[in-house]
Amino acid sequence: MANENFEPKIVGFCCNWCSYRAADLAGTARIKYAPNVRVIRVMCSGRVDPSFVLKALASGADGVLIAGCHPGECHYIEQNYKAMRRYSILKHTLRAMGVEPDRVRLVWASAAEGQQLAEAIDQLVVDVRKLGPLKWPGNWSENGHREEALETILKEHEEAVEVS
């Protein structure tokens, strides 16, 4: 599956208080990390509704990163525990839908951990690259002969003998 030319699209949800600042720190400290991640700032990892992740995947993302403050260090006291539980239940459901668990990842990064966040991003990109593209909307592609079949019905109705 591994394809060297495949560049995964990753959507990253970073919390305002720790991991977004970690990403900032990585920037100011000139720590390099894979450019595949599109960071979206949220106020808290607990704000990340599972539908955000599903929407990202359904819109063509190959992977999703959720980053928050370390357990016990949440700016909103314990919302990152809610993120932890939502992540667990979402992973459980995604597995049943045929999405490899490695594509969606929850990591903790404090405002001082620019290096760690950069490493986590790099690792996710490596893992998703190994899995290959997700191409979720391709799952909805129409079956062959659909248009023909729709036209056939009309043709049959035109040809049929009318009994009144």
Added chain:
Amino acid sequence: MSQVTEKKAAKGKLAIYWASSCGGCEISILQIDAKILDVDAAFDLVFCPCIADGKVRDIEKMADGEIDVCLFNGGIRNSEQEYMARLLRKKSKVLVAFGSCASEGCIPGLANLNDRKSIFETVYNQGSATTPDNPQDIYPQHETQVPEGTLYLPVFYDTLKTLAQTVDVDYFLPGCPPEADNIWKAIEAIVSGKLPPKGATIGVDTTVCDECKRKKNEKKIKKFHRTWEIIPDAETCLLEQGLMCCGIATRAGCGALCPTVNSPCIGCHGPNEGVDDYGARLMSAVASVIDSNNEEEIDRIIAEGIPDPVGTFYRFSLAGSLLRRCNKATAGNGH
């Protein structure tokens, strides 16, 4: 005579159609009781294969927009249903996605955990009581040549689609099946012309919990139970007792029918206003009341308590959800 003609001319035209559904929606229309006579006074039923003989060709011959209201129930499973959806859309002024199947796929939409190939294998080739042995691997074909000419069957789709994923829909009516009160409310709105904005779901904007009379406290769940494992007490919130009650994420309108009779809500009224994905909302709500901060324990509570996550969170809404179906490449088991 002239009066009768006049009265007839003033009558609207009503069509009721079913696609991939069970027929329960038609029955639910009869639950409006004697008001069905008011419906009859306001409308001529021009097409309803469930209860009256009608020809598709008669609909084809109608002018565009000639039908005033079409109540369409059922999802779109094959090309014939898609044809009917397109035809009725063209011929109807107002097209209503009637019930859960048309709105969000409902139970038939759970077949989106499979594809055509695996569904056909189950139905036509597994040698059970309902599915005969099929040593020659004969499956339905779109085209079959016989001496008399060519016969066609509809193309069966890999993915069941909702009505709105197929054609433009004016209104949605939630429920499996919709409640009589709400059906009447919709019909009244249509007859009086007092319609909500296009695309609206006709119903209330609150959740089943609001209509449920059980006592509610802070929710903390250490273990989920299947319905057959415990007999819940009749007073307390069912979710607090560890049953996967979907009321917290489900649109109200049913009067909390299931919780009232000691059975957890299964979510047939679908998502509340402004929710993109019913299952995501339910997952989010349920996860937040799990009483643990330990990663391993959380994983265990979820894995043990919810063995069938898609059937639990997307029982009625898989086809209409953000992902719509399982990953075709992995055939639904995730491995």
